[in-house]
Amino acid sequence: AIESMERAIALNPRARSIQAQHAATLHILRRFEEAIPYYVRGGDRPDQLARARWALTGDASHLERGDADVSDRLRWEAAMHKGDWDGASDLLRSLPDVFVSAWAWQPIELIEGWVYEGAGRHEEAQAAFEAAARRARDRLEVEPEDERARGSLALALAGLGDLDGAIRTAELAVERQPAFADVVQGPHRLFELAAIHARTGHVEEAVSVLETLLSTPNMYNAVRIEGEFLMRPLRGEPVFEALIERERGRVF
DSSP states (O other): OHHHHHHHHHHOTTOHHHHHHHHHHHHHTTOHHHHHHHHHHHOSOHHHHHHHHHHHHOOOHHHHTSOSOOOHHHHHHHHHHHTOHHHHHHHHTTSOSEEEOSSOEEEHHHHHHHHHHHTTOHHHHHHHHHHHHHHHHHHHHHOTTOHHHHHHHHHHHHHHTOHHHHHHHHHHHHHHSOTTTOTTHHHHHHHHHHHHHHHHTOHHHHHHHHHHHHTSOSSOOHHHHHHOGGGGGGTTOHHHHHHHHHHTTOOO
């Protein structure tokens, strides 16, 4: 795939869509340094370019300065990564009612719940997680095969303290949308399951899921996992730190 894409670029070097597609392929292979110039030449994917730089260096300061042409969603992720709850809260008003992407369907209440929880606003967090769970269930009533919504339901249940229900729901989403069958959505289902295990204190189970996640090409890498706010409970755990060091810099 890499060779054929490079031949296509050689034949038509001004085709920006081919440049961007090649960048996305290199990104999935964790070849971030190679992907960045293709993202630049592709020109229309500022979030992906910023993510590649973030994954390469672990540094999100270019998003915090406010001068990068990226989405408020990505700025919010950077604030959560830093533990800047005030900054993350300020960005809530500019986020959509539902964040929809190829890999996620997240109602704003789920995002609010995470921010309020981080800020120590526990009653508001619980109310937000309850609303998020209701909306995810409503979505599944209409679209019962939307595993993105099932993943959000699992995360909302975890926020509410229904950890057994959260794990069962997340495991069902992984079963219905395995990573080997869907390179975009499947890995995120694994990430959600790992995050819920981390929240419950199931360190070994969380790391086992992360090992599976990092063993195949996808949009996650060790630097991103290390910085994810949902993985905060694992920081400092020897088995987690060993996984990150083992996988740091791995490419496909």
